[in-house]
Amino acid sequence: MAKWLRLLGFDTVFENECDAGQFLDHLKPGVVLLTRTEKIRNTFSASQRLIFIESNDTGEQLQQVIDELEIEKKDIRPFSRCLMCNVENEIIEKERIYGQVPDYVWENNTVFQSCPECKKIYWPGSHIERSLERIDKIFT
Numbered sequence: 280m281a282k283w284l285r286l287l288g289f290d291t292v293f294e295n296e297c298d299a300g301q302f303l304d305h306l307k308p309g310v311v312l313l314t315r316t317e318k319i320r321n322t323f324s325a326s327q328r329l330i331f332i333e334s335n336d337t338g339e340q341l342q343q344v345i346d347e348l349e350i351e352k353k354d355i356r357p358f359s360r361c362l363m364c365n366v367e368n369e370i371i372e373k374e375r376i377y378g379q380v381p382d383y384v385w386e387n388n389t390v391f392q393s394c395p396e397c398k399k400i401y402w403p404g405s406h407i408e409r410s411l412e413r414i415d416k417i418f419t
């Protein structure tokens with residue numbers, strides 16, 4: 280689910296990307312903590328908001344978060360953030376990435392974004408269209 284949240288453009292940190300026990304210390308003010316761990320739920324006493332995730336299903340989890348935070352479709356910025364690094368992608372000039380993506384991708388797309396951290400290049404491909412269909416379903 281964290282990847283989906285990133286895909287929608289939300290600043291998302293995985294617990295398993297931090298050292299054990301330090302995760303709560305890394306949280307910035309104003310964040311919402313999503314957890315499936317009873318221990319965290321019971322020890323959590325800060326003023327930050329916590330959502331206890333109930334479902335095993337990614338779609339239902341995402342639905343719960345969107346409902347509880349009252350996120351609307353206009354709030355999301357799909358594919359604005361690197362799924363691996365959680366940093367905002369930058370628009371990159373098409374000419375600069377020639378040879379770095381398959382030729383047919385380069386020829387058939389005009390908008391490319393790249394991650395300033397890992398340099399991964401993103402473009403509106405078919406996987407994005409499928410994801411957008413799924414996003415549409417969540418917001419209907």
Ligand SMILES: [Zn+2]
Binds near residue numbers: 361362364366398
């Ligand atoms: Zn990246």
